[in-house]
Amino acid sequence: MARSAASSTRVFTRFRAHSVLPGFNLAMGFTLLYLSLIVLVPLSALFFKTANLGWGGFFAVLGNDRVLASLRVTFLTSLAAAVINAFFGLIVAWVLVRYRFPGKRIIDALVDLPFALPTAVAGITLATLYAPHGWIGQYFAAQGIKIAYTPLGIVVALTFIGLPFVVRTVQPVLEDVEAGVEEAAASLGAGRWDVFRRVIFPAIYPALLTGFSLAFARAIGEYGSVIFIAGNMPYISEISPLLIVSKLEQYDYAGATAIAVIMLLISFALLFSINALQWWTSRRGVR
């Protein structure tokens, strides 16, 4: 007993880099406890519950057409929303950093609203606006494009809730790019496109990727705003979180957690590869 305690101390001290900051043991212990309580325990409970199904039951859920369709809808609409946000969020951040105009502070504050607004309110508002007779929806309806109650509506809702992530991650990094660097590039003969592509973009690219993955992850788990605008038609506009909730309502807890586990694994794989991409490009140095 005493020996194992001693050896574990040695293991700890080996990982412990010399530092002037005190409290490594306490801080590390707290971090592990906190992560366990908040993240690891609930997540492992998810896996334990799912394990009740056995492999056969698990693959039955996974192979269900309706589940597969909902996963496809969830991940594709989330991806689309994250891409849209990466693009337009970059423009919003650019405008907020680079230009001075009346009302700038108000617009800056507006960006955070999707964080604060209850998602159900956002969903209901967007559904009303984009419905075939809504303020915005009617113009699209005239062109034969239906937004609310289709996957397109889901993308609209997910774009709304994901916008702040990109803006708020890119904005400070963009502020950090000094104007002198752009002037230097221009005086060296670089055109506007070259300045952006070779000087500004490489500097903000990691932040943009982070913002993109945050918006993407947030969109995958989004429930409240989507269910009001999606129409929730099975195989077409039904998202996985909704399917989980409906399984819960039918007391099919293991079935619900099985879908959750699948979502979790896919999300983890995606976010992990985004991080790996970021790590790889930052090591390689972007040309």
Add this chain to the structure above:
Amino acid sequence: MSITIENINKNFGAYKALDNINLEVNSGELIALLGPSGCGKTSLLRIIGGLELADSGKLLFHGEDVEARNARERNVGFVFQHYALFRHMTVFENVAFGLRVKPRKERHNEAEIQRRVHELLNLVQLDWLSDRYPAQLSGGQRQRIALARALAVEPKILLLDEPFGALDAQVRKELRRWLRRLHDELHITSIFVTHDQEEALEVADRVVVMNKGKIEQVGTPDEVYAKPATPFVYQFIGNVNLFHSREHAAWTERHGDAVAYVRPHDIDISAVKQDETALPVEVKLVRAIGSIVRVEVSAFGSSEFIEIELSRERFDAAPLANGDKAYIRPRQFRVFDTGEKNELSAA
């Protein structure tokens, strides 16, 4: 390539940054724009470089109006105070940048780019750092890389905005000598901005002294020091004592309101009265600083100090001590009417 600046004006709101500037820079010259911060020297440099536009006036390169050309079309190398290197690129790629963004038909092949960049890195003696990133370099090294980067596009004009402003004293001194040597090798028409008079006098062929958006004097370093054209130049370059003619400067033989400007080393001090106009003073402080001795005196009934610099030899020949009575008489002075004095503070 020569630069002609005619009647250039620039306002920032109500603030007049440049007030009718006229300047002729000869081909191959190294010019210093010298002045206190806010005098408009950087604005003038940025206008020449195309980073800012003048409100009115003409700018000619080699007789050709370049007003309509933007920064990328002026073929001007610009070096910034805070280096403005591209952080995510290696030193090599920083220097190669100007060559890589050339239009496709003018672009050199990769071997030629490699050759040129290494040649430039050798010129600034930093070829061994080509794989590093700017964050891994010292301030002096970064500024040399910034210079190499600016030279890569073979500019006809080189503009440097307080190039050594962010460096410590020792590195500054070293780099400005190096810049002078480099200029003697390359002969690119160069303008650099500085607020450090020593730097301007040591490096430049000609110095342009600016104050409050106007040019006060243009001349060789020797001219601006020895023959300052205005009270401002007198005060800004080197130390100076001010004598109000009515009270303390009988030797000016002026009886109206005028001020005489005298350099500390142009004053004779003696225990015996040199002549009728000599000013009786009391020695307040004697301090030996290296090769010179600085004596501070004040006229009787005045609290203002007059600074005198003597060579050590001269001081040793007739030593003085605190509290001694003595007489002073300038060997050289310059009188300005008080009307011209309005922009001055006390010396």
